[in-house]
Amino acid sequence: AQTVTQSQPEMSVQEAETVTLSCTYDTSESNYYLFWYKQPPSRQMILVIRQEAYKQQNATENRFSVNFQKAAKSFSLKISDSQLGDTAMYFCAFMNPLQGGSEKLVFGKGMKLTVNP
Amino acid sequence: DSGVTQTPKHLITATGQRVTLRCSPRSGDLSVYWYQQSLDQGLQFLIQYYNGEERAKGNILERFSAQQFPDLHSELNLSSLELGDSALYFCASSDRGDTQYFGPGTRLTVL
Numbered sequence: 001a002q003t004v005t006q007s008q009p010e011m012s013v014q015e016a017e018t019v020t021l022s023c024t025y026d027t028s029e030s031n032y033y034l035f036w037y038k039q040p041p042s043r044q045m046i047l048v049i050r051q052e053a054y055k056q057q058n059a060t061e062n063r064f065s066v067n068f069q070k071a072a073k074s075f076s077l078k079i080s081d082s083q084l085g086d087t088a089m090y091f092c093a094f095m096n097p098l099q100g101g102s103e104k105l106v107f108g109k110g111m112k113l114t115v116n117p
Numbered sequence: 118d119s120g121v122t123q124t125p126k127h128l129i130t131a132t133g134q135r136v137t138l139r140c141s142p143r144s145g146d147l148s149v150y151w152y153q154q155s156l157d158q159g160l161q162f163l164i165q166y167y168n169g170e171e172r173a174k175g176n177i178l179e180r181f182s183a184q185q186f187p188d189l190h191s192e193l194n195l196s197s198l199e200l201g202d203s204a205l206y207f208c209a210s211s212d213r214g215d216t217q218y219f220g221p222g223t224r225l226t227v228l
Contacts (some may be wrong), residue, residue: 031217045207045219046119048203091160095215102173103214104150104162 002027004094006108011097013082015117020067021077023108030054033095034068034075035105040088048090051075082115089113120144121210121220129226135196138223140212142189149191149218150170151183155204166191198227 003026013019025034038047051059051068058066063083069077078088092108120143130136130187142149151163153176157201164173166185185191195202204224209217 017149035216037219042211042221043205044119044221046211047216047218050216059173060228093218097214102165102175103148103174104173105152105160105161105209105217106163107160109159 002029002032002096002106004092004095004106004108005110006090006092008111009109010114011098012114012116013047013079015082015084015115017082018078018080019082021090021092021111023075023077025075025092025094027073027094027096029096031096033097034066035062035084035092035093035095036064036066036075036077037101037107038088038091039084039091039110040085043092049077074106079113084115084117087113120216121208121218123206123208123220123223125223126221127224127226129228130198131228132198132200134198134227135194136198136225137194138192138206138208138225140192140210140220141190141226142208143212143218146210146212146218147189148184148211148214148217149189150209150211151177151191151193152207152209152219153204154207154222155201158204160207162201169193181184195225200227203227 093105127131
């Protein structure tokens with residue numbers, strides 16, 4: 001079974017600084033997707049960024065970018081120019097679309113990020 | 118706004134009762150997924166429907182059931198509720214199965 005590990009339970013950063021959130025995963029598959037979701041205090045789950053394992057190029061979405069290291073099974077999220085609105089729980093998630101016909105997401109335990117003014 | 122809607126936002130009920138949670142997927146999305154978020158178990162996949170048919174089951178209790186209707190909305194039925202069922206229940210939807218968009222969730226409190 002696939003597992004996702006977020007080893008840092010909590011981090012804080014100053015506004016406008018850059019922060020990196022780490023995630024590792026375990027799988028024997030070669031084709032899969034990785035995601036970062038953000039859960040602010042409103043509890044809404046918001047998709048931040050997506051990476052397809054067969055693409056070597058790291059995904060970017062405005063201030064958010066990933067460092068995808070397939071051989072190391074590592075998928076870190078970099079947030080540049082941190083803003084107060086980035087304060088949230090961040091969840092790393094894995095999905096193997098060929099696993100039993102289901103596209104279920106397997107989540108890490110999450111990491112609480114606080115951006116300080 | 119993801120385009121996925123869930124009702125109700127909050128639900129407070131007693132042990133032993135039965136409740137129904139409703140989800141409307143984004144327009145055009147055929148897949149609906151249900152997840153449970155609790156403090157001790159984290160975020161767990163419960164069940165997936167695709168175009169009205171059950172596609173996959175996760176850690177869903179026998180007391181729980183779901184269905185997807187012809188208009189693609191889905192309902193999650195929770196019965197014989199226990200204190201431990203208190204959690205945030207999310208519905209997500211997807212069109213091609215490669216990215217899931219989540220609704221705002223239903224917070225269930227069992228007293």
